[in-house]
Amino acid sequence: MSRPVDAAANAALFIADPAHQETHDRLVWGMRQHRDKAVAAIPEWERLRDLASKLKEHTLTHLDRYLEQFEANATKRGAQVHWARDAAEHNEIVAQIFLDRGARRIVKSKSMLQEECGMMPYLAGRGLEVVESDLGERIQQLDHEGPSHIFVPAIHKLRTDVAALFAKNLGTDPDDSEPHHLAEAMRQNARPKFLRADAGMTGANFAVAETGGFVVCTNEGNADIGATLPKLHVASVGIEKLVPRARDLGVFVRLLARSGLGSAMTQYTSHFHGPKPGGELHIVLVDNTRSARLGSPEFWEVLKCIRCGACMNTCPVYRRSGGLAYGATYSGPIGVILDPGFDHRKYGELPFHSTLCGSCTEVCPVKIDVSGQIAKWRRVIASEGLMAPGESIGMKALGATLAHPATFHAAEAIGLAAIAHLPRAVVDNPLNPWTKHREMPTPPAETFRSWHERNRGGA
Amino acid sequence: MNIGLFVPCYVDALFPEVAIATLELLEGLGIDVGYPADQTCCGQPMANSGCQPESAATEAHFAACFRDFETVVGPSGSCVHHVRFHLDATEQTSEVVRVRRAVRELVEFLHDDLKVGAFPRARFPHKVGLHDSCTAIRGLGHCRSSEHPTRPAFSKTRDLLAKVEGLALVEIDRPDECCGFGGSFCVTDEAVSSKMGEDRVRDFHRHGAEYIASADMSCLLHMKGIIDRLGLPLKVIHVAQILNGGPA
Ligand code: SF4
Numbered sequence: 293m294s295r296p297v298d299a300a301a302n303a304a305l306f307i308a309d310p311a312h313q314e315t316h317d318r319l320v321w322g323m324r325q326h327r328d329k330a331v332a333a334i335p336e337w338e339r340l341r342d343l344a345s346k347l348k349e350h351t352l353t354h355l356d357r358y359l360e361q362f363e364a365n366a367t368k369r370g371a372q373v374h375w376a377r378d379a380a381e382h383n384e385i386v387a388q389i390f391l392d393r394g395a396r397r398i399v400k401s402k403s404m405l406q407e408e409c410g411m412m413p414y415l416a417g418r419g420l421e422v423v424e425s426d427l428g429e430r431i432q433q434l435d436h437e438g439p440s441h442i443f444v445p446a447i448h449k450l451r452t453d454v455a456a457l458f459a460k461n462l463g464t465d466p467d468d469s470e471p472h473h474l475a476e477a478m479r480q481n482a483r484p485k486f487l488r489a490d491a492g493m494t495g496a497n498f499a500v501a502e503t504g505g506f507v508v509c510t511n512e513g514n515a516d517i518g519a520t521l522p523k524l525h526v527a528s529v530g531i532e533k534l535v536p537r538a539r540d541l542g543v544f545v546r547l548l549a550r551s552g553l554g555s556a557m558t559q560y561t562s563h564f565h566g567p568k569p570g571g572e573l574h575i576v577l578v579d580n581t582r583s584a585r586l587g588s589p590e591f592w593e594v595l596k597c598i599r600c601g602a603c604m605n606t607c608p609v610y611r612r613s614g615g616l617a618y619g620a621t622y623s624g625p626i627g628v629i630l631d632p633g634f635d636h637r638k639y640g641e642l643p644f645h646s647t648l649c650g651s652c653t654e655v656c657p658v659k660i661d662v663s664g665q666i667a668k669w670r671r672v673i674a675s676e677g678l679m680a681p682g683e684s685i686g687m688k689a690l691g692a693t694l695a696h697p698a699t700f701h702a703a704e705a706i707g708l709a710a711i712a713h714l715p716r717a718v719v720d721n722p723l724n725p726w727t728k729h730r731e732m733p734t735p736p737a738e739t740f741r742s743w744h745e746r747n748r749g750g751a
Numbered sequence: 752m753n754i755g756l757f758v759p760c761y762v763d764a765l766f767p768e769v770a771i772a773t774l775e776l777l778e779g780l781g782i783d784v785g786y787p788a789d790q791t792c793c794g795q796p797m798a799n800s801g802c803q804p805e806s807a808a809t810e811a812h813f814a815a816c817f818r819d820f821e822t823v824v825g826p827s828g829s830c831v832h833h834v835r836f837h838l839d840a841t842e843q844t845s846e847v848v849r850v851r852r853a854v855r856e857l858v859e860f861l862h863d864d865l866k867v868g869a870f871p872r873a874r875f876p877h878k879v880g881l882h883d884s885c886t887a888i889r890g891l892g893h894c895r896s897s898e899h900p901t902r903p904a905f906s907k908t909r910d911l912l913a914k915v916e917g918l919a920l921v922e923i924d925r926p927d928e929c930c931g932f933g934g935s936f937c938v939t940d941e942a943v944s945s946k947m948g949e950d951r952v953r954d955f956h957r958h959g960a961e962y963i964a965s966a967d968m969s970c971l972l973h974m975k976g977i978i979d980r981l982g983l984p985l986k987v988i989h990v991a992q993i994l995n996g997g998p999a
Contacts (some may be wrong), residue, residue, distance in 0.1 A: 300942065302943075303942055303943050307946050331900055331901060332901060334901065335903055338899070389927075420833075609940075609945050609947070613943060645940060647885065647929050647936050647944075649929035649933075650885055650888075650889035650890065651896070651898060651929070652887070653889070669801075670799075670801025671803055672800040672945050673861030674800065698791040725937075726937065726938055726947065728942075729941070729946075729977065730977050731975075731976045733975065735765065738767065740763045740767035741788055742784060743771060744774075744786055
């Protein structure tokens, strides 16, 4: 059985390193500020969000129909459509496509779905060499880490970290952390790999039922490299990526880049309709818990997510923790509501790694009640007895005390007396998490209740 | 008007001066305020942690305490938010539903219901930074949150504080960022919670605030703990205390 992720402890380690933590907070908050500016320039922003939310709701409530329509239209255009029930099936299908065609060297564009499926280690195990073409993702690949953010995967690293990593792997000068130099070093290293690749892989941001085409949004144009240089293109598409019509794309494309980065568009919005002349296009439609979520009255709305990352950028807890603290493919608020759906036990503490401040809900371009979903997950985790044991015992005791005025008032008196009279060494011990970075409150002379009794003659 | 005073558990125990200021403020406005002395808590601490069965009895007790009041007023956004939107662990009898609808947070009560035009007793010649709690901002709609730049700007707490003689509000870099208190989060996630609090109080300090004012004492409890540890020259104060004429 997998060990539960302790995001609080992981975050504490990240915070203990102020250079990384404070840069992370500043850069990620910067994206949120860009987002605010971009949003302010679109007077119809709230109408767009509304429209996007309704379009997603409609698509999800008719998903079977749109998936069949997509398959038929994509097939008509010459693509081969595969269906994968789970991560294992996805990985097998993908590996088999490559092995059957003798493709050994693959260049891939970032796809969170392929991360979710654990595809990279699987393909490596089958003897396939896969190179990331996205700069941030390539950095993470060289460092044997997963992405810490859904579209800026190496945002938790400093320039100097990248310089050290490249010095080790690419033989560059460890003291030169000039971004242009680093990017150029990567370009020189990666270009030959792109040119000799046997196949390219992408994910998809949107798939259009009406046309059988799909769209990949990138800022480096790297999806186009993998999809156009080699003859073989394999795309992994989550079944929730469907939109009904090509004209719906306008709504989502306008929301996606503005919500995430604050730019009007991603630099490259690439549309793929069938294979290139003489080439082959395979589309793997992946379920991997999605249909189970769709059937859940409580948690279906998470499938509306377009993976813009706005909820991560705004999240004050994510900005302090760093994405790797979540120990999962998806981090930040969207991770908190996605991850437990893959494994209740392993990710059971994530819903508690939130203050429920609600900012994620307000920025979400498709109007997912993200913080409401977090609260719902807390109820599920608590009711299944998967909370941290100390806390659940504490909550039982607290509930028992607060339900009875006499017990409460006695406990209150004892608690106040304890704060007032215990020597600091006792209160200030490592078992009291409050006092690690905070002073205890000074207890008042009396509670309001007893003041009221004295001054207003009781109730 | 038949008003019941809701004093959240932690205010009763740790900040009686906030409850006293709330009571005196309401009485000063000519309101007859009843205080059910048997009240304990609204159930939020347990419910917030997902523990529905553990909060049921406390919630039922809360409703019973306030069943005879037309309106219930409390000086704490997060508790009022819990009662209004999430007090559903106990059976939703008509009495419970009525009490949930009757609960008002102090700022919304003064601003929306009473539409108070002036606070003649209030004089506060200080530089004040305003901390709206997350539940007040996004849950109760006390002000437009920064996530919605296309919506019209407003702030109920600012409207009230603008009527206080001498008070000068200071602007900060991240006006509505969470302070990191978050209920049991402040102990289960101590490191993140403290770091958020530290960033928050430094934002106020950097901009020259003498006081951090809020309508939510729980955020202030957390931030005061950090201010004291860091030794910053900052004080915290509840909005009720300012409107009632300054700290006792
Ligand atoms: S939950 Fe909403 S804000 Fe977060 S990544 Fe998904 S679409 Fe974006």
